[in-house]
Amino acid sequence: MPAEKLLQRPIYGGVFGEDGRYALASVPCVSHGLHATRYMVVQPQAGIVLSVSEDKVQALSVARERLNAANDNRTTRAPTGDQGELFPHEPLLTLSTAPPLVHIPRRRREVFAQSRGRCHYCAAVLTLDGKWHVEHQLPRALGGDDTGLNLVAACVPCNLAKSDRTAIEFVALKS
Numbered sequence: 662m663p664a665e666k667l668l669q670r671p672i673y674g675g676v677f678g679e680d681g682r683y684a685l686a687s688v689p690c691v692s693h694g695l696h697a698t699r700y701m702v703v704q705p706q707a708g709i710v711l712s713v714s715e716d717k718v719q720a721l722s723v724a725r726e727r728l729n730a731a732n733d734n735r736t737t738r739a740p741t742g743d744q745g746e747l748f749p750h751e752p753l754l755t756l757s758t759a760p761p762l763v764h765i766p767r768r769r770r771e772v773f774a775q776s777r778g779r780c781h782y783c784a785a786v787l788t789l790d791g792k793w794h795v796e797h798q799l800p801r802a803l804g805g806d807d808t809g810l811n812l813v814a815a816c817v818p819c820n821l822a823k824s825d826r827t828a829i830e831f832v833a834l835k836s
Contacts, residue, residue: 669703672721676728682706685721763790768812776814782823782831785816794820798828 667688671681686701692715702711702724712723772795778787787793796815799805802825815823823831 669705672702676725676732683711683724685717687717765789769795771809772812772814775809775812779814780816780819781813781828782815782819782835785819787814787816792817796820796823800825800827803827 667686669684669686672683672685673679673681677683682704684703684705686703687698688701690697690699692699697715699713699715700717700720701713702720703709704711711727712720714720714723770789773787773789773793776787778789779785780787780793781796781798794815794817796813796819797805797807798811798813801807805811813828819831826834
């Protein structure tokens, strides 16, 4: 699939200035399974993206906020003769109590959602970032593929007990 062309037009006035160095860009995309348009405020010469949104007004609003904040920082940093404090009194490292963010692959999230967060075989409740397997109802060894219809969420004990049987064989064996 070829890359879509980024359409853009210059923005004039207000915080964006009168020189047209910022542009409102749009590109077609797919969002939640539907065709959509993504809007971006960019500075093409510098290769900077100020904001991205699926709503044009929101993209412009966020870009205005960021430019205003950047302009406020420039005006408050007036040069002074004072050096300031070399070592602040705050500790240099602060330990966060929040758990680290874990990246969960798209396919794993899709299988979890399709299975409604439960094991396909015993209906045990699973957590998205917990220990469970993406399981093939028809094993690859028997010609199963990696399509969404063949993949289900399974708790570790069920998947290990199922082994290389088909889902129907395993359910019949459990009964």
